[in-house]
Amino acid sequence: MFLLYEYDIFWAFLIISSVIPIFAFIISGILAPISKRPEKLSSYESGIEPMGDAWLQFRICYYMFALVFVIFDVETVFLYPWAMSFDVLGVSVFIEALIFVLILIVGSIYAWRKGALEWS
DSSP: OOOOGGGHHHHHHHHHHHHHHHHHHHHHHHHHHHOHHHHHOOOOOOOOOOOOOOOOOOOHHHHHHHHHHHHOEEEEEEEEHHHHHHHHHHHHHHHHHHHHHOOOHHHHHHHHHHEEEEEE
């Protein structure tokens, strides 16, 4: 039988975690001083007057390096719970994790061969 009262703590946490940031934005909007002077509206860069345009193009290798980092960071997140309960899960889960790691190794070799990890 599906009982809704078992989820009371979940709903309370969800409501509180949604209301606190909204309440913080409302309070900061009310209490924050508002000044629209030219100094406030200009971009600040170490006390030096800004020169040129603010739009700069970045090389794609920064994004590729960040993407590879995120992929391996997510791999760690997925492998940590598996490693903690390795003795309970059995051989089939070990094979699945091995396939997962092999796919990531193939992807990193591909990125390496394509030059995504090169800074030159």
